[in-house]
Amino acid sequence: MPATSRRHLLLGGAAVSAGALLTACTGNEPQGQDRAPAGSAAPAAGDKPGTPVTIGFAGPQADHGWLNAINENAKRRAAAYSDVTLEITEGSNDTAAQIGQVQTLINKKVDVLVVLPADGKALTQVGLQAMRAGIPVVNLDRIFASPQAYRCWIGGDNYGMGLNAGRFIGERLKDKPDATVVELAGMDSLELTKQRTQGFDDALRNYPNIRKVARQAADFTVESGQAKMAQLLQAQQKFDALWNHDDDQGVGALRAIAQAGRKDFLMVGGAGARSAMDAIKADDGVLKATVLYPPTMAASAVDLARALGQKKGIGGLSELEVPASLTLYSAVVTKENVDEYLPTGFH
Known part of the structure; x- marks a missing residue:
């Protein structure tokens, strides 16, 4: 946004x-x-x-x-x-x-x-x-x-958002050798985006088997989320988890994921949109959690x-x-x- x-x-x-x-x-x-x-x-x-x-x-x-x-x-x-x-x-x-x-x-x-x-x-x-x-x-x-x-x-707590997203992903992937993750960030011009990324990176340091292999910044909109996620998917043919900073841009990200037919990773969102919670409850897609910013x-x-x-x-x-x-x-x-x-x- x-x-x-x-x-x-x-x-x-x-x-x-x-x-x-x-x-x-x-x-x-x-x-x-x-x-x-x-x-x-x-x-x-x-x-x-x-x-x-x-x-x-x-x-x-x-x-x-x-x-x-x-x-x-x-x-x-x-x-x-x-x-x-x-x-x-x-x-x-x-x-x-x-x-x-x-x-x-x-x-x-x-x-x-x-x-x-x-x-x-x-x-x-x-x-x-x-x-x-x-x-x-x-x-x-x-x-x-x-x-x-x-x-x-x-x-x-923006740092806490990234930290808790990283911990959730880390615990899910801690027993997987050579696990890889990607990050769909917000706007890099905003300090809050840097804080969320820093928290995520700090959490991943506790899981030496996990590497972040790609990061793309979006604009907190559905359209940007879809476009930037499509770029990530094209560049990364295989990864194990995605941390998306914002559930609004996550709507677009999920569209890109569906269009690409990808189901081979788990996704963690951010902020706490009702649409994200409904998807988590249904448990029929890649979105498995969202980290609140209430x-x-x-x-x-x-x-x-x-x-x-x-x-x-x-x-x-x-x-x-x-x-x-x-x-x-x-x-x-x-x-x-x-x-x-x-x-x-x-x-």
């Missing part, structure tokens, strides 16, 4: 468990009410409604399945709280336009801001502007250039913003304050656990 449309990195904690941890202190449903299924963006049982909070949300243009899921998770989570009003911008991948949108939210004097910047470095100054105006900023995924530009950061982080960002607006900490932690950063875990979804993660799959 476009260079202005994607994700970044940082610390540790699981996607589903992080949501449970956050809503333990920020939920507004009565005690004892049944918990909604994972990924539904409904708060868990927790405290009663508190001080009304207006949250300004400046997200990306929804030109990719994951990005659309970010926006939808934020909307659904906010709607589940009777004490939260969400002021949401149209969404833009143009940095100047997004800066203007955030400044409009600052001028409206929202209580808290949640910002997934089109470009973290470019939007750092507007983050600083909000913080100087006394508006706490929850920096979602793509990180600002200065920690002074946000109160809390929450996002995914868009539920947007729902958790709303939880964090609500807690900041109501001057609360997070249930389950001893500290009185919301953490400075929270990194979601890149779980591996396989046929054995796919039913647990299906509700979090995005379209």
Whole structure:
């Protein structure tokens, strides 16, 4: 997908468990009410409604399945709280336009801001502007250039995605002599792509019988995935596993694989699209797993913003304050656990 449309990195904690941890202190449903299924963006049982909070949300243009899921998770989570009003911008991948949108939210004097910047470095100054105006900023995924530009950061673990993909493939191939793998990466101009590749390569170092024999960078789109995968298949007549960085481009990759009639390797995807999970559950093709980069982080960002607006900490932690950063875990979804993660799959 476009260079202005994607994700970044940082610390540790699981996607589903992080949501449970956050809503333990920020939920507004009565005690004892049944918990909604994972990924539904409904708060868990927790405290009663508190001080009304207006949250300004400046997200990306929804030109990719994951990005659309970010926006939808934020909307659904906010709607589940009777004490939260969400002021949401149209969404833009143009940095100047997004800066203007955030400044409009600052001028409206929202209580808290949640910002997934089109470009973290470019939007750092507007983050600083909000913080100087006394508006706490929850920096979602793509990180600002200065920690002074946000109160809390929450996002995914790109290095962890590659690491867990490599471990899954490594365990599958550890007893196969002279095993070979190929990599269908994202955009090499993005730091996140480099992090995913680094994690993958580091994991493979633990399996001396496995060599990476080819790598092709795509653009996070169906079309690029199909074209680049076709090139890989033509160049590599035989290999044992494929690590694909993104499930959207994976749709195209799977088309190329089907057109080539190839079934002689296993494939691991990335991000957690519903189509990938459905294919994993059916278990009738090469796709055997996907490594999550959970868009539920947007729902958790709303939880964090609500807690900041109501001057609360997070249930389950001893500290009185919301953490400075929270990194979601890149779980591996396989046929054995796919039913647990299906509700979090995005379209």
